[in-house]
Amino acid sequence: MDIIKINNISVSYGDNKVLKDFSMGIKKNGITAIIGPSGCGKSTLLTSLNLMLEENGGSFTGEILFKDKNILSYPKNDIRRMIGMVFQKPTPFPISIYKNLTYAPVFYGIKDKEKLNEIVKNTLIKTGLYDEVRGNLNMLATKLSGGQQQRLCIARALTVEPDVLLLDEPCSALDIKNTANIEEMLLELSKEYTIVIVTHNLSQAKRISDYTAFILDGQLVEYDETEKLFTSPSDIRTKQYIEGVYG
Amino acid sequence: MDMDDRIRDYIFKIWIAFSAITVISVIVYIFGYIFVHGISSVDMEFIFSQPKGMPIGTEGGIFPAIVGSIYLMLIACLFASTLAIATAVYTVFYCDNKRIEGIIHLIVKCMAGIPSIVLGLFGYTLLVLNLRLGRSLLSAGITLGIMIYPYIEVRIEKILREADKDIIDSSYALGVSKFHTLFKLILPLYKRDIISVITLAGGFAMGATAPIILTGAVLFAPVPKSLSSPIMALPFHLYILTGEGISLEKAYGTALVLILILLIINILSIVLTITGKEHN
Amino acid sequence: MNNLQERIFKIIIRLLTLFSLLLLAFIIIFIFRESLVFFEVVPIYKFISGTKWNPLGPPDQLSILPIILGTVYVSLVGIVLALPIGVGTAVVLSSYVDERPKRVIRSVVDILAGIPSVIYGFVGLLVLVKFFEIKLFFPSGESVLAGGIVLAVMMLPYIISTCDESMDKMYKEYSQYSQALGVSKSYMVRKIVLPRSKKSIFAATVLALGRGMGETMAVMMVIGNAPIMPKLLSKTQTIPSLIALEMGMAEVGSLHYHALFSGGFVLVIMLLIVNILLYFIENKMDI
Structure with missing residues (x-):
């Protein structure tokens, strides 16, 4: 069952058309990877899904359904709460770890201290940070290592109990060990959440995703089970990309 | 070569x-x-006693002028920073029309170019005469506030514009409103820089004479009891002592006190900026 | 709840912004309204072309040509003195001083900008005017020259910081390439940094001119305040000091009162022209 359905959307920044007549569905739970060369529209696709597109000066036509309802019919902050996003560069707020994690819940009206503590604890456990930072919750989040910062950002996105988590090349700034950490964590999270990950790293897509979509020049070339797409792609362009022709 | x-x-x-x-x-x-x-x-007596003598000011101290100047600074800062922060927040976070933004910048720039004596004239007709606030702490404070408004606006707008875009995006991506993002994240994050700007502007307000000649400063008044009392202020006092030839010795003392207070304000502002940088 | 909060906040921000921007309109309207009463009695061209200012005489003796000229003259003297010194200092600061002392000097220059004008007037009166009278035997130390010198000192921080900012960028951008060619620092500054800073030097000049024309206290205390045709070494009067000195004495609603507003109006127009010019220089001009 598709939790998100994208029906014939076209996305542009001013005169620059990035996605053209684009359609795809995203299955509930599991990990969907989006691959493609730089500038093909992968990140733009993500920002369309949680309406961050308009903050960056873009706009789209066509329709995007979330749980079978047009995303534009939801209040904007509800959509962003239900569809969380983690950026390429870790962006912890320069405040304490604890406050990073209570920032959004407080906005959504949770005032109870115990409840907040619980949210902090749960999200830290889910992201495997709990044992590393439990004694230092008041430490400035920007003092964490790069990998920890990114996991904190994922934890922060989880604090508002989203259904979907969008990740825009979350590991591109990290080393192998931290990447492995995060991949393991994403696999764990995918039991509960729908995860959409944009990645440059084909082996990463192969390792963790259930479905993979290959985008080229703003169009969906192929979308299939990861296993199938990587072993016997049906489109010649997919094959070429996987073999490293487009780089 | x-x-x-x-x-x-x-x-x-x-x-x-x-x-x-x-x-x-x-x-x-x-x-x-x-x-x-x-x-x-300058000694303790000079700082902490009332002006005395005949004509007044030839003896005694400048205490009411020191307090008056500080009050003026506070009112000016309060008035100006409320408006300036609002304008800056609007232009950076809410205004998505480049034309309107350009017009706002032009208006602020023009306001910055209006000479302080004309602001004094404006304060005199509007506040003192039309709104019947009289020559008072409030009239003079607001006039000074109008004077420092553009100064604060330009600098706070710059601070907000240079604020980390990724952090702001991350906050929006959580579905958090602009209001919450501003008050819980951006403003607290840059509060030292913002306070530093306001403090510096307060220093300008405190040193200004022209806007308050017509709107509230007087030769002699006790420490003001309410917003509607006329006040003494250091720069005006200095001007009167010199211009009327009352006492050169006291004038030197007043000038020194004024400069020292402004120096302290400046240093405070610099320290705030530096610790703000370390903090971030 | 959150939506309501956001909506209310947006409205408050909009209202406060609108109010702030309307202040400019208010200022202009109020000054204009009060001036209009006077311009109905004395036409504006007579007001700015006549040479007599006598508030106690008949209406046609309320005109301010000498005062307008005095205002411009004092500022021009200030610019002529401050520009070379300010630009020279900016050159030293941007190209010849290491980062650490540079930061210290910049804060000191900022502090110079923060010294109240009344202090400049005070020192100008006690030092400069006295010096002119006692050491140089001028008939009157209070003069256009004294006003110009005091203004020049006040303009310095504006000129230095405006020029320093762009020169610093220029220097950092080109010094490496230039050094690689084995060219001396002074040669490079003369051939590249200075010519390419023309725009900011011009902007600084206009900015300082505006500041000078609008300055009240410092100028008022050293120019003698006589509404006569300005000469370099004799007393003069400027519009701001005229207003500051006479407004307190003018009876509210009298022709004298309205004439002073008209003076303010003329000054604002002069300065708006200067500032709009500056705005276009900064945004449009590409020298």
Whole structure:
């Protein structure tokens, strides 16, 4: 069952058309990877899904359904709460770890201290940070290592109990060990959440995703089970990309 | 380099050296002059007592003027920073029309260019006469506030514009409103820089004479009891003591106190900016 | 709840912004309204072309040509003195001083900008005017020259910081390439940094001119305040000091009162022209 359905959307920044007549569905739970060369529209696709597109000066036509309802019919902050996003560069707020994690819940009206503590604890456990930072919750989040910062950002996105988590090349700034950490964590999270990950790293897509979509020049070339797409792609362009022709 | 160019190079070097030395000498001279002449008239009594004597000001101290100036600064800062922060927040976070943004910038720039005496005239007709606030702490404070508004607006807008875009996006991506993002994240994050700007502007307000001549400053008044009382202020007091030839000795003292207070404000502002940088 | 909060906040921000921007309109309207009463009695061209200012005489003796000229003259003297020194200092600061002392000097220059004008007037009166009278035997130390010198000192920080900012960028951008060519620092500054800073030097000049024309206290205390045709070594009067000195004495609603507003109006127009010019220089001009 598709939790998100994208029906014939076209996305542009001013005169620059990035996605053209684009359609795809995203299955509930599991990990969907989006691959493609730089500038093909992968990140733009993500920002369309949680309406961050308009903050960056873009706009789209066509329709995007979330749980079978047009995303534009939801209040904007509800959509962003239900569809969380983690950026390429870790962006912890320069405040304490604890406050990073209570920032959004407080906005959504949770005032109870115990409840907040619980949210902090749960999200830290889910992201495997709990044992590393439990004694230092008041430490400035920007003092964490790069990998920890990114996991904190994922934890922060989880604090508002989203259904979907969008990740825009979350590991591109990290080393192998931290990447492995995060991949393991994403696999764990995918039991509960729908995860959409944009990645440059084909082996990463192969390792963790259930479905993979290959985008080229703003169009969906192929979308299939990861296993199938990587072993016997049906489109010649997919094959070429996987073999490293487009780089 | 040929001969001509060598001479030109020589003249160039003399010129820039002369300029730098002149500027440094002028700064040292002004501070030195006021310090040397003023130090003998400044003591505890001068700072903490009322002006006395006949004509008033020839003896005694400047306490009401010090307090008056501080009050004026506070009112001006409060008035100006409320409006300036609102304008800056609007232009950076809410205005998505480049034209309107351009118009706002032009208006703020024009306001910055209005001479302080004209602001005094404006305060005099609107506040003192039309709104019947009289020559008072409030009238003078607001007039000074209008004067420092553009200064604060321009600088706070710059701070907000240079604020980390990724962090703001991350907050929006959590579905958090602009209001919450601003008050819980951005403003607390940059509060030191913002306070530093406001403090500096307060210093300008405190040193200004022209806007308050017509709107509230008087020759003698006790420490103000309410917003509607007329007030003494250090720069005006200095002007009167000199202009009316009342007491040169007291004038030197007043000038020194004024400069010292402003120096403290400046240093405070610099410290805030530096610790703000470390904090982030 | 959150939506309501956001909506209310947006409205408050909009209202406050609108109010702030309307202040400019208010200022202009109020000054204009009060001036209009006067301009109905004395036409504006007579007001700015006549040479007599006598508040106690008949209406046609309320005109301010000498005062307008005085305002411009004092500022021009200030610019002529401050520009070379300010630009020279900016050159030293941007190209010849290491980062650490540079930061210290910049804060000192900022502090110079923060010294109240009344202090400049005070020192100018006690040092400069006295010096002119006692050492140089001028008939009157209070003069256009004294006003110009005091203004020049006040303009210095504006000129230095405006020029320093762009020169610093220029220097950092080109010094490496230039050094690689083995060219001396002074040669490079003369051939590249200075010519390419023309725009900011011009902007600084206009900015300082505006500041000078609008300055009240410092100028008022050293120019003698006589509404006569300005000469370099004799007393003069400027519009701001005229207003500051006479407004307190003018009876509210009298022709004198309205004439002073008209003076303010003329000054604002002069300065708006200067500032709009500056705005276009900064945004449009590309020298």
